[in-house]
Amino acid sequence: xxxxxxxxxxxxxxxxxxxxxxxxxxxxxxxxxxxxxxxxxxxxxxxxxxxxxxxxxxxxxxxxxxxxxxxxxxxxxxxxxxxxxxxxxxxxxxxxxxxxxxxxxxxxxxxxxxxxxxxxxxxxxxxxxxxxxxxxxxxxxxxxxxxxxxxxxxxxxxxxxxxxxxxxxxxxxxxxxxxxxxxxxxxxxxxxxxxxxxxxxxxxxxxxxxxxxxxxxxxxxxxxxxxxxxxxxxxxxxxxxxxxxxxxxxxxxxxxxxxxxxxxxxxxxxxxxxxxxxxxxxxxxxxxxxxxxxxxxxxxxxxxxxxxxxxxxxxxxxxxxxxxxxxxxxxxxxxxxxxxxxxxxxxxxxxxxxx
Amino acid sequence: xxxxxxxxxxxxxxxxxxxxxxxxxxxxxxxxxxxxxxxxxxxxxxxxxxxxxxxxxxxxxxxxxxxxxxxxxxxxxxxxxxxxxxxxxxxxxxxxxxxxxxxxxxxxxxxxxxxxxxxxxxxxxxxxxxxxxxxxxxxxxxxxxxxxxxxxxxxxxxxxxxxxxxxxxxxxxxxxxxxxxxxxxxxxxxxxxxxxxxxxxxxxxxxxxxxxxxxxxxxxxxxxxxxxxxxxxxxxxxxxxxxxxxxxxxxxxxxxxxxxxxxxxxxxxxxxxxxxxxxxxxxxxxxxxxxxxxxxxxxxxxxxxxxxxxxxxxx
Numbered sequence: 001x002x003x004x005x006x007x008x009x010x011x012x013x014x015x016x017x018x019x020x021x022x023x024x025x026x027x028x029x030x031x032x033x034x035x036x037x038x039x040x041x042x043x044x045x046x047x048x049x050x051x052x053x054x055x056x057x058x059x060x061x062x063x064x065x066x067x068x069x070x071x072x073x074x075x076x077x078x079x080x081x082x083x084x085x086x087x088x089x090x091x092x093x094x095x096x097x098x099x100x101x102x103x104x105x106x107x108x109x110x111x112x113x114x115x116x117x118x119x120x121x122x123x124x125x126x127x128x129x130x131x132x133x134x135x136x137x138x139x140x141x142x143x144x145x146x147x148x149x150x151x152x153x154x155x156x157x158x159x160x161x162x163x164x165x166x167x168x169x170x171x172x173x174x175x176x177x178x179x180x181x182x183x184x185x186x187x188x189x190x191x192x193x194x195x196x197x198x199x200x201x202x203x204x205x206x207x208x209x210x211x212x213x214x215x216x217x218x219x220x221x222x223x224x225x226x227x228x229x230x231x232x233x234x235x236x237x238x239x240x241x242x243x244x245x246x247x248x249x250x251x252x253x254x255x256x257x258x259x260x261x262x263x264x265x266x267x268x269x270x271x272x273x274x275x276x277x278x279x280x281x282x283x284x285x286x287x288x289x290x291x292x293x294x295x296x297x298x299x300x301x302x303x304x305x306x307x308x309x310x311x312x313x314x315x316x317x318x319x320x321x322x323x324x325x326x327x328x329x330x331x332x333x334x335x336x337x338x339x340x341x342x343x344x345x346x347x348x349x350x351x352x353x354x355x
Numbered sequence: 356x357x358x359x360x361x362x363x364x365x366x367x368x369x370x371x372x373x374x375x376x377x378x379x380x381x382x383x384x385x386x387x388x389x390x391x392x393x394x395x396x397x398x399x400x401x402x403x404x405x406x407x408x409x410x411x412x413x414x415x416x417x418x419x420x421x422x423x424x425x426x427x428x429x430x431x432x433x434x435x436x437x438x439x440x441x442x443x444x445x446x447x448x449x450x451x452x453x454x455x456x457x458x459x460x461x462x463x464x465x466x467x468x469x470x471x472x473x474x475x476x477x478x479x480x481x482x483x484x485x486x487x488x489x490x491x492x493x494x495x496x497x498x499x500x501x502x503x504x505x506x507x508x509x510x511x512x513x514x515x516x517x518x519x520x521x522x523x524x525x526x527x528x529x530x531x532x533x534x535x536x537x538x539x540x541x542x543x544x545x546x547x548x549x550x551x552x553x554x555x556x557x558x559x560x561x562x563x564x565x566x567x568x569x570x571x572x573x574x575x576x577x578x579x580x581x582x583x584x585x586x587x588x589x590x591x592x593x594x595x596x597x598x599x600x601x602x603x604x605x606x607x608x609x610x611x612x613x614x615x616x617x618x619x620x621x622x623x624x625x626x627x628x629x630x631x632x633x634x635x636x637x638x639x640x641x642x643x644x645x646x647x648x649x650x651x652x653x654x655x656x657x658x659x660x661x662x663x664x665x666x667x668x669x670x
Contacts, residue, residue, distance in 0.1 A: 067504070067555050117546050118553030119514060124507055142514050 033337035074125035186243035369654030387623035417450035432612035501558035
């Protein structure tokens with residue numbers, strides 16, 4: 001069965017809407033900004049929010065930054081897994097796209113730890129749903145200490161050709177691998193959507209996927225054109241991603257523009273030219289995240305396609321995790337609340353930038 | 356709030372009558388004000404707004420400490436009480452005795468707290484049958500006591516099963532948290548610590564005593580028993596001290612507080628050729644009573660300069 005029946009679709013949408021009710025609001029963020037330590041922040045989340053489920057048993061131990069982030073990730077992944085499992089149970093196949101996102105994260109984390117003895121701190125508490133459905137051998141990847149072992153760990157998985165370029169002599173870096181993994185995961189997700197969905201659902205899901213990939217590309221290009229305007233963007237592989245809403249001529253123009261101002265002009269003529277807030281002053285990551293959150297909130301509220309609602313909820317939940325990590329980092333480095341608040345992308349920011 | 360009517364008074368008081376007049380003024384609710392109209396240069400001798408630091412403040416704080424330790428409320432200031440000649444020596448002696456006993460009690464309580472904390476921490480490592488002293492003195496290995504999440508422990512067992520240096524000895528499990536220790540050869544300590552750090556291991560400092568955990572536990576029990584006996588002895592001595600000296604402390608405090616309030620009033624006065632000039636406000640309805648009291652004073656002159664209406668709180 002490839003499509004979710006309409007009754008079940010309603011159940012999935014209702015579940016996503018109900019879970020959206022636990023997303024943190026402006027008041028909670030304001031109170032969190034007043035916390036003076038990560039322990040205080042964790043205690044606040046435990047006492048006043050749905051995060052009690054992960055911070056509940058920390059009474060005896062003193063929480064540190066690494067554990068805090070790992071638990072945030074656990075909470076986020078558990079909620080996404082809960083929705084994805086429901087979708088899988090209803091006969092959907094979009095959960096595989098979420099598993100591929102996890103695969104990408106796992107591959108990049110393991111690559112970061114090559115040459116060291118440790119394992120990824122942030123992936124300590126991954127829910128069983130991801131492990132059971134992933135085609136990767138998690139333990140073999142965690143054990144890998146060099147490129148050969150990493151390559152061997154990928155044998156027999158859909159990613160087995162991923163490291164061929166590096167093995168043929170291309171210089172290895174985590175950033176280069178990240179570009180490859182993104183390209184691979186996006187292409188596979190695109191294929192998954194093409195194979196399993198049609199009509200409006202397919203277009204909406206592809207639009208979402210392309211926007212996510214393109215926003216990442218825009219961030220990289222902006223950074224490059226701002227800090228290294230003379231570098232040849234063609235050689236960096238920034239635009240290697242083929243899952244995109246940019247036309248071929250737009251892609252060429254994006255690569256050839258001289259600076260960030262010229263890049264803005266090209267973007268204004270593209271499919272993203274009318275995104276509110278994308279061209280205002282500020283940090284590029286903040287603007288792209290705001291654009292993504294705006295799209296996700298809109299889709300979650302108004303879309304009648306359950307898969308789109310699911311993907312939108314995932315985006316909103318991940319944005320919340322990023323916000324909480326920003327707050328914990330800000331507290332750790334003793335930044336004043338207003339400075340930390342400037343890094344946050346919230347529903348209220350999005351609403352304010354619309355008016 | 357209703358406004359009250361105040362008479363503005365200016366008093367010229369001979370120095371020998373200053374104390375008695377100040378008491379009367381205090382009694383009838385006189386509120387002194389700095390005399391901004393009288394030029395300082397018009398007087399010889401003392402400066403305006405004189406008075407300096409109160410000689411009673413320091414002693415009062417000591418007596419406050421004594422009453423605080425006794426858990427008694429502070430008595431009201433008594434402006435009519437006579438202050439004994441040796442008030443300072445008496446108050447200091449009381450303070451010294453109380454402070455010595457209190458210090459002794461605090462030290463014993465701190466030791467007791469440390470013992471209980473140590474006992475609590477030791478409970479987490481209770482199942483380890485190793486000699487803590489021996490471990491602390493190891494030359495070639497380092498030992499880390501601490502805890503890690505249960506998930507990380509499972510992950511460690513799966514990922515590092517073939518690494519003989521990555522071994523964790525659990526001693527206590529508290530739901531999702533496992534307490535225990537690991538060893539690391541000194542030359543590899545950094546690497547092993549990095550592995551455990553990536554597994555979210557957090558170290559705990561535990562008491563350095565000799566013997567295994569059971570022996571140390573017994574030692575803690577014995578120490579706690581001694582400390583409790585000593586603590587109860589100090590508490591009894593403190594109780595006896597308060598039973599004997601409480602009345603003295605309260606009386607001394609009340610008299611000193613009264614003396615200080617009179618001193619504070621005098622600080623508003625301007626000194627002029629052996630007399631004082633004092634300006635301030637007095638509730639209109641109490642003016643007649645004050646005049647009646649001051650009638651017998653031969654060397655006090657009161658000039659009424661008018662009246663003002665003020666709220667009570669700001670008068």
